Amino acid sequence: MRMIPAKHIVNEAMSQMIDLENREVSVALLHDQEIYEVELERIFAKAWLLLGHETEIPNVGDYVVRLMGEDQVIVARAADGQVHVSLNVCPHRAMHVCLSDSGNARVHKCIYHGWAFRPDGSFIGAPIEREQMHGNIKTKAQLGLKKARVQLYGGLVFATWNIEGPSLDEWLGDMKFYYDMLFDRTDGGLEVLGPPQRLTIDANWKTAGEQSACDGFHTLTLHGSVIDIGAMGGEHDTAHESAPAMYGINLSGNGHSLRCIPADTSWALAHGKGDLTPDERLEAFPPPGITPELLPELRRKMSAEQLHVLAKAPPVVGGMFPNANILFIYSPLRDGTLGSALVLHSIMPRGVHQFEWTTYYFAEKGTPEHIKTMMRAAATQGTGTSGIIEQDDSDTWPHMTESARGVIGRTETLKYQAILGENRPADWPDKAKVYEGFGKDDAQWEWWLAYHRLMTAD
Amino acid sequence: MSAVTTASVTYTRKDQRREEVAYGSPVHNAVTGFLIREARLLDHRELAEWATLLAEDLEYKAPVRITRRVQQWDQEFGTMGHFDDDYNSIQLRITRLTTTTNAWSEDPASRVRRFITNVSVWETDIPDEYEVSSYLLLTRNRAEAKDYKQLSAERNDRLRMTADGFKIARRSIMIDQVVLGMPNFAIFL
Numbered sequence: 234m235r236m237i238p239a240k241h242i243v244n245e246a247m248s249q250m251i252d253l254e255n256r257e258v259s260v261a262l263l264h265d266q267e268i269y270e271v272e273l274e275r276i277f278a279k280a281w282l283l284l285g286h287e288t289e290i291p292n293v294g295d296y297v298v299r300l301m302g303e304d305q306v307i308v309a310r311a312a313d314g315q316v317h318v319s320l321n322v323c324p325h326r327a328m329h330v331c332l333s334d335s336g337n338a339r340v341h342k343c344i345y346h347g348w349a350f351r352p353d354g355s356f357i358g359a360p361i362e363r364e365q366m367h368g369n370i371k372t373k374a375q376l377g378l379k380k381a382r383v384q385l386y387g388g389l390v391f392a393t394w395n396i397e398g399p400s401l402d403e404w405l406g407d408m409k410f411y412y413d414m415l416f417d418r419t420d421g422g423l424e425v426l427g428p429p430q431r432l433t434i435d436a437n438w439k440t441a442g443e444q445s446a447c448d449g450f451h452t453l454t455l456h457g458s459v460i461d462i463g464a465m466g467g468e469h470d471t472a473h474e475s476a477p478a479m480y481g482i483n484l485s486g487n488g489h490s491l492r493c494i495p496a497d498t499s500w501a502l503a504h505g506k507g508d509l510t511p512d513e514r515l516e517a518f519p520p521p522g523i524t525p526e527l528l529p530e531l532r533r534k535m536s537a538e539q540l541h542v543l544a545k546a547p548p549v550v551g552g553m554f555p556n557a558n559i560l561f562i563y564s565p566l567r568d569g570t571l572g573s574a575l576v577l578h579s580i581m582p583r584g585v586h587q588f589e590w591t592t593y594y595f596a597e598k599g600t601p602e603h604i605k606t607m608m609r610a611a612a613t614q615g616t617g618t619s620g621i622i623e624q625d626d627s628d629t630w631p632h633m634t635e636s637a638r639g640v641i642g643r644t645e646t647l648k649y650q651a652i653l654g655e656n657r658p659a660d661w662p663d664k665a666k667v668y669e670g671f672g673k674d675d676a677q678w679e680w681w682l683a684y685h686r687l688m689t690a691d
Numbered sequence: 692m693s694a695v696t697t698a699s700v701t702y703t704r705k706d707q708r709r710e711e712v713a714y715g716s717p718v719h720n721a722v723t724g725f726l727i728r729e730a731r732l733l734d735h736r737e738l739a740e741w742a743t744l745l746a747e748d749l750e751y752k753a754p755v756r757i758t759r760r761v762q763q764w765d766q767e768f769g770t771m772g773h774f775d776d777d778y779n780s781i782q783l784r785i786t787r788l789t790t791t792t793n794a795w796s797e798d799p800a801s802r803v804r805r806f807i808t809n810v811s812v813w814e815t816d817i818p819d820e821y822e823v824s825s826y827l828l829l830t831r832n833r834a835e836a837k838d839y840k841q842l843s844a845e846r847n848d849r850l851r852m853t854a855d856g857f858k859i860a861r862r863s864i865m866i867d868q869v870v871l872g873m874p875n876f877a878i879f880l
Binding site: 332333334335336426427428429430431432433434435454455457458459461462464567589590594609610613614617618619621623624625627628629631 | 753755757758759760763769770771772773774775776777779780783784786787790791792793794795796869870871872873874875876877
């Protein structure tokens with residue numbers, strides 16, 4: 234068994250590496266092997282993690298294999314119709330029970346000695362029943378696959394090993410009010426548009442993690458090429474010129490975050506100036522992913538407060554602490570109309586210097602099929618492996634990680650000193666921390682504070 | 692079988708293959724020569740020239756691969772892809788890579804070699820159109836990296852002979868990796 238550093242040693246390391254007063258984070262955090270092992274224990278074995286969507290496994294027996302940190306888990310729909318998440322490690326000799334990454338099985342039988350398990354993880358038995366090859370020290374009930382705690386939200390599958398910890402609702406806190414506007418806003422809900430893209434980036438997971446917390450500023454430079462070719466618009470003759478969508482409302486709570494782009498900015502980018510009331514604009518220009526036929530459902534399902542946010546400045550990009558990245562954005566479709574790309578990423582560590590970047594694309598179930606096809610293409614062209622936006626991000630994170638290899642480089646710090654401060658507009662809901670204006674470092678710093686809290690938690 | 696993750700889409704288009712064109716025949720030689728020239732243009736970053744080889748009804752896809760039990764060997768590819776492109780979107784990619792000064796994922800550019808082998812050619816129901824299968828071994832080196840990011844794939848193309856030579860009307864790239872080892876496809880395959 235590997236030794237985890239004592240708590241006071243971790244606390245001491247955190248106080249040295251995260252300067253709470255000056256809002257700086259040591260670059261050494263991107264490199265340290267011992268810190269990484271602690272992260273697996275204190276973050277990836279404690280946090281609620283995004284594992285996919287229930288529409289990937291609609292039928293009893295359907296399963297996908299996913300990662301929770303470096304642990305493989307089986308996400309399966311059992312005979313009870315519920316989604317269960319079980320460790321993909323045989324309790325007998327630690328063999329992987331499931332060897333394909335998706336499929337349908339009523340029984341998962343280990344190929345080594347034949348121990349067999351149901352989709353809910355429970356132990357059925359071992360071959361040669363009369364010889365009772367699991368012994369008589371432990372009961373069958375004690376020999377199931379290790380079960381994670383599961384919660385579905387808008388069909389998204391979340392799981393945690395923190396069995397006694399906060400519920401997913403508590404974990405999301407006030408931010409759930411805003412996430413509802415993305416994940417839980419229509420009668421049919423979301424569905425995946427196919428199995429996810431998976432790729433490897435040679436970088437520490439936190440480089441992508443902290444960026445997801447409202448780093449809008451990087452788009453101006455890193456994604457400048459996308460602005461230059463007109464695929465990410467700048468509004469002319471206003472303060473927004475050359476800073477598209479930088480003026481908005483950033484939200485943060487428990488390390489989670491969202492960027493809300495004013496609807497009048499998006500409207501002006503798409504259609505030029507116009508004098509519409511917020512409600513007229515919501516009707517003429519629904520938030521990303523909502524087609525006109527879904528608007529009545531949206532109006533019915535959202536509260537008046539949520540509809541106000543959607544009409545004024547809908548949330549479009551952000552993250553869910555520690556390792557999910559959200560883009561629910563407007564995107565041109567191949568038929569020339571303005572549509573949307575609905576994208577979720579998970580960032581799963583594969584060692585201190587590498588992570589797996591998994592990409593899911595979505596549409597509302599009630600979206601016409603031919604539009605779903607175009608949304609999938611638009612999402613693929615803009616984000617993920619070949620996306621003209623995100624391919625530049627995958628080039629950046631490895632450089633940051635490489636910097637941490639140098640003994641001098643790792644004495645540098647990541648700085649979060651551009652501060653806007655909480656300044657909730659009078660007509661904005663009193664939920665989560667609200668930052669209105671040119672997006673600054675506030676929400677990203679909150680991401681690190683959430684990291685700090687978990688790493689030093691009792 | 693799960694409705695969504697199951698790859699019911701056929702990317703190989705075996706149903707469209709008719710008589711196989713003999714190895715060493717003039718048509719086979721012409722196709723092979725075309726693929727070698729195409730790889731040379733891409734390796735040398737002559738993207739505008741490469742774009743002239745594309746048909747305007749182009750379908751350019753690289754479906755995600757899934758690890759399946761052998762009983763589902765024929766359901767290894769998903770409806771989602773690493774590429775899901777058409778003629779216009781490929782042109783937009785080329786515009787970004789060649790006319791801007793800040794397409795950072797390929798600036799500095801990778802050093803890429805595309806090795807094309809195992810070329811098979813079939814006639815189709817349409818005269819002057821061919822179904823073509825070729826193997827791709829791609830090595831990609833960037834900056835000071837000592838190692839290479841590698842990729843192997845089978846490409847299933849629909850080639851159309853025109854007055855200007857062959858045009859690529861469809862390319863389905865069947866990648867051998869489920870989890871890609873390279874961080875992006877800022878390059879064409």
